[in-house]
Amino acid sequence: EPEVTQTPSHQVTQMGQEVILRCVPISNHLYFYWYRQILGQKVEFLVSFYNNEISEKSEIFDDQFSVERPDGSNFTLKIRSTKLEDSAMYFCASSGNLSNEKLFFGSGTQLSVL
């Protein structure tokens, strides 16, 4: 069965450093998402991406965050200057030809900012 893959599974970084989280969505999907889950808290929406542009973003997704689909397969989340409070599990997801229906999630990248 097709799946969303994320790398790395764990990322440790120093505060103020840039990180790039990588995702390979399911190949024929059209909608791509990033969500995050701080330990013990809800899964929170960050951003959705369709047709090579951001279609929706949350208040969390400020100027420190950016997304890119550099080629036909990868989807990346960049945090420009990490803060301690960015520590979380970051999930990439994709869905087919309908947005916000039946998302397929990756296993996540656990980001620890020290």
Add this chain to the structure above:
Amino acid sequence: SQQGEEDPQALSIQEGENATMNCSYKTSINNLQWYRQNSGRGLVHLILIRSNEREKHSGRLRVTLDTSKKSSSLLITASRAADTASYFCATANTGTASKLTFGTGTRLQVTL
């Protein structure tokens, strides 16, 4: 309470019993979905119910939706140890194009 509150927060049952989880939400929705998350893993889509539907079945899963009460329930019948996981409801709210709002989750423990 916040959008997407599940109750109970934790549920422990024995294999073979039924498990019922509830979700309440605050705003108008287009659809409501249930996801499962095994510890340390990503979320897996279980079932979607649209705002004009009242009940849906998929295998051992039964979902109901009451838009007048802004609530949904997920019933897992004849539970198995492998059903042990956290279960989340997620709403696609009216007026949002692609965002899902997740609830707080119910941790289900099924023991042998």
